[in-house]
Amino acid sequence: MSTEQHPVEHEDRWILGLRGMSVTRISVDSRLVAALGSGWEVAFAAPVRLSLGSAHTNPSVLLNPGAQDVAAALALSGAKVLSPVAFKSGFLRFVFDTGHHLTCSPDASVEAWRITGPGGWRFTAPPGGGIAVRTGSETSEPRPR
Template structure:
């Protein structure tokens, strides 16, 4: 697992350093929550696209946590994260070892998703785009 250093900032994105972590629990409460090993959690409150196969080519389904139409997300239970990227535009993209891709775009009116982890890490998609990032040393906006 590669989260000892935490997420890594680049010019246009944050690499979340979740590689190799399995999805250990999936829950819904008006939002879709993926719990990962090592106390990381991904909470999605906006519609999210789940696809399988090559990005932008494979079949996809739109999951809407608000209406609890998230049954296809259950296929992610036990899947390991290959890549987790929070783009500074506000989009989140996760790639799993099962060939699944989860992509959540920012919402114009509310926080579409957030990633929370140990040591005070929290990355949130802001309404209309952009990110807010908290670490144990405070908050910043991207």
């Protein structure tokens, strides 16, 4: 169960209301998709870095959804989200209770990632960087880096 109700906006980031939710399903088509509890879904079209612990002490694995090279993401199955942050630059970071870190940078040519949830919440990292946020009928335009 999540300890946060809704995403919270800060000056340079959004703290997503996903803390405590578990990864319930991982799938891949042209994207890597992780389903979380309470109807939330995180989808990556751009390459994603997966590391165990600090990237400074442990090398990361590059997951490439376009090439369906994402097998290492199966380690996240059942993991609980500890820290879900979407930076307004378009960078996304998730930290899990297993010690895994999942990070995605903005991409110049594709929507790097998308997070959708109940109540019409949608966060996207459009091509070129920034972040677009929508809840219900409200939309904010992508903000440059």
